[in-house]
Amino acid sequence: MIRIRKSEDRGRGEHGWLSARHTFSFADYRDPAHVRFRSMRVMNEDRVAPGFGFDPHPHSDMEIITYMVSGALRHGDRIGAGHTAILRPGEVQRISAGTGIVHSEHNASDAAPAHLLQVWIFPDRKGHTPRYDQRPFAESERRDALRLVASPDGAEGSLAIHQDARVYASLPSAGSTLSHALAPGRGAWVQVVRGAVSVNGHALAPGDGAAVEDEAEVRIDAAQDSELLLFDLA
Numbered sequence: 233m234i235r236i237r238k239s240e241d242r243g244r245g246e247h248g249w250l251s252a253r254h255t256f257s258f259a260d261y262r263d264p265a266h267v268r269f270r271s272m273r274v275m276n277e278d279r280v281a282p283g284f285g286f287d288p289h290p291h292s293d294m295e296i297i298t299y300m301v302s303g304a305l306r307h308g309d310r311i312g313a314g315h316t317a318i319l320r321p322g323e324v325q326r327i328s329a330g331t332g333i334v335h336s337e338h339n340a341s342d343a344a345p346a347h348l349l350q351v352w353i354f355p356d357r358k359g360h361t362p363r364y365d366q367r368p369f370a371e372s373e374r375r376d377a378l379r380l381v382a383s384p385d386g387a388e389g390s391l392a393i394h395q396d397a398r399v400y401a402s403l404p405s406a407g408s409t410l411s412h413a414l415a416p417g418r419g420a421w422v423q424v425v426r427g428a429v430s431v432n433g434h435a436l437a438p439g440d441g442a443a444v445e446d447e448a449e450v451r452i453d454a455a456q457d458s459e460l461l462l463f464d465l466a
Contacts, residue, residue, distance in 0.1 A: 233446045234432050237266065239439025242277075249284035253277040255423075255441055269443050270419050270465040271395050274352035277439060279345050280305070285338025291329035293360075295353040295393045297382055298325040298337075299401065299461060301425055303346035309335035311362045319348075323368045324381045324401070326391040330360035349423065349461065355394040365391055374403045378410055378462060396466040404429065404454035412450040412462060419465050420444040427458025 243254035243261030254261045255275035256268055267273075273294070285306070298305070298319060305319040311333050318340050319325050327333065339346040367389070373379045382399035386392035390399075404410055404427075414420055422431050422442045429435075430453045431442045444450050450462065 233444070234434050235443040236434055236436070237441040237443070239437060242439065249281040251279040253439060269421055271354045271397055272351065272421060272463060272465060273354055274350065275421075275423060275441065276350045277348075278350060279347050280337075280339045281345055282339055283342045286336060288334050288336045290332060290334050291327070292332040293355055293358045294329045295355050295395055296325075296327040296329060297351045297353065297391075297393070297399060298327075299349045299351070299381075300324075301347040301349065301459070303344050303348075304340035305346050305348060306338045306340040307335065307366075309333055309364055311335075311364050315364050317366060319366060320368075322371060322374075323366055324391060324399075325366040326364070326382060326393060328355070328360050328363045328394055330355075330362040333362045349425065351399075351461075351463075353393065353395050353397055356396065357394070360394050367391055369401060371403060374401050376403070376405055376408045376410070378402050378412055398464040400462040400464070402452075402460050402462065404452060404458050404460070406454055406456050406458075408454050410452040410454075412452075412464065414444065414447055414450055414464065417466070420450045421463040421465065422450065422452065423461045423463075425459040425461070427460075428455040429453060429458050429460065430455070
């Protein structure tokens with residue numbers, strides 16, 4: 233079974249400095265038909281104007297994954313001794329908010345917009361110790377492949393998260409095909425960042441998402457050079 237979430241049907245948040253698209257209910261956007269998919273609670277696509285961003289704000293009991301598409305994002309937090317870092321394209325950031333964190337996110341450029349996807353995944357339990365990490369994943373590792381970037385055990389150099397979920401990043405070339413086996417009882421979400429692909433025969437454009445359940449395989453055929461994330465969820 234494939235359910236398509238079209239880009240134009242997502243919630244919108246236009247705040248001048250921030251243009252946001254919400255796949256699931258978030259902030260002032262409420263849609264009872266689109267609240268979550270399995271353990272995934274948030275799938276936001278944000279474009280942040282130069283010099284602007286999110287001032288310090290709290291989170292708790294959530295696994296937060298940020299995937300940078302273009303531009304640069306300056307991160308700051310108060311986890312332990314605190315961290316300050318710049319997130320750039322091809323890099324993935326993981327924050328386990330656990331018992332509570334305060335962090336900020338600002339466009340690191342005064343000239344170029346920042347484009348990112350931020351995903352929130354429910355943890356396997358409440359009360360984890362907060363932690364932070366980010367890691368680059370080379371374009372060559374994502375080209376025409378599903379590169380594991382987050383997993384419960386940090387396999388293959390991926391970022392470890394507190395949930396039975398595996399996140400893959402990919403840059404499929406036009407004409408290429410990717411296949412991901414889906415174990416019984418699991419579901420997948422495919423989120424297209426750019427390009428044009430089909431998922432099990434269903435055409436997807438930039439910003440579109442596809443929920444895949446009760447299928448043995450997720451087959452992705454790229455009609456154009458594309459960029460996407462795939463989530464394998466319990």
